[in-house]
Amino acid sequence: MNNKIWYLPGPFHQYLEDVKALAKERGLRIIDANVTESREGEAHDVPEVTLRQTDSAPVLPSAGQGSGELHEVVGKLNAERDGLLRLIDAAEGQSELEHPGAGELTIRLFHALKSIHEGFETLTGERDNLAEEVASLRTEVERLKAAAEPVDNAEKIASLKAQLDAANVPYRANASVESLEKAVSELPKA
Template sequence: MIMSNKIWYLPGPFHQYREDVKALAKEHGLRIVDANVTEDREGEAVDVPEVTLRQAAPAPVLLIDGQDGVDGAALQELIDKLNAERDGIVLLIEAAEGLAPLVHPGAGELPIRLFDALTAIHEGVTALKAKRDELVGEVESLGSEVARLKALAEPVDNAEKIAGLKAQLDAAGVQYRANASLDALEKAVAELPKS
């Protein structure tokens, strides 16, 4: 369930900002969602922190002209594929950090493998939580059963104790009521002359 006006839609990757956007989000009570991965702006916060992009050195431009036996189109295709894989991995890392929802990357061998691993971890954690909840229920049930059995055992213990006290009083020839309480019998035994 989405809390109203608590989502900060910020274009990723988040490491491109000078500020620690995770710390800023936490400080302002916001949840960050990568604005690049969703068109939806439901629950968008109005008052969000100001951030600035890092001044990155311009990336070197590789000109592929197909000379010297190099297939320029194939090389450019490989570079595009690697860039797409990198972008998919960055999105999955952000999902693991809780900054974006975990969604299937769609393409790229490494991002898909990482997605499968993260999904398996999530399923394992979910199974462990379910087992923990099941065991908590069993512990509560067993605790109730122990309490019930203790309550049943007390009258038996008292009956044995009463019988022993009555035997002591009979041996001493002391009269007592047939339905005397445990306390009354204990008091009568305590008053017996010590021999």
């Protein structure tokens, strides 16, 4: 049998060396020793590898030892969860946004949501102010349009009457704009 299998406990990133490159150099195939009990075809001349130094994760005390600490940790986690649920309800509009009181994550989330809420209130206020200003400007434009039309007609009438007076053409004093325009258009071209 060909002994070309390197049984190495995984995960392979836990080693300082590039174990895949080492295996390729020596013509070995790596199999995770944690997932198989068989050592069939195991190579005897395998490279030496070194485990990386890792920070160990904090270990919670078991129920038998320091269970008071465990209950305290579980209590804090439950309080944090409850605070998060209340903040989610507030974000969904099901309740008022209130300070959670405890828990680093819930307090950070509260401040973020409060900032967003205040931003929306500011934008809503600005939108309402702009809507009022738009309505006011539209009213002003309509008022100016209505006021401008008679002035335009008066100027036009005065201009038409001046042309007719210059040509010594008689017209009624209360003649309409249309009749004055017709009379001007019938003037002989000089």
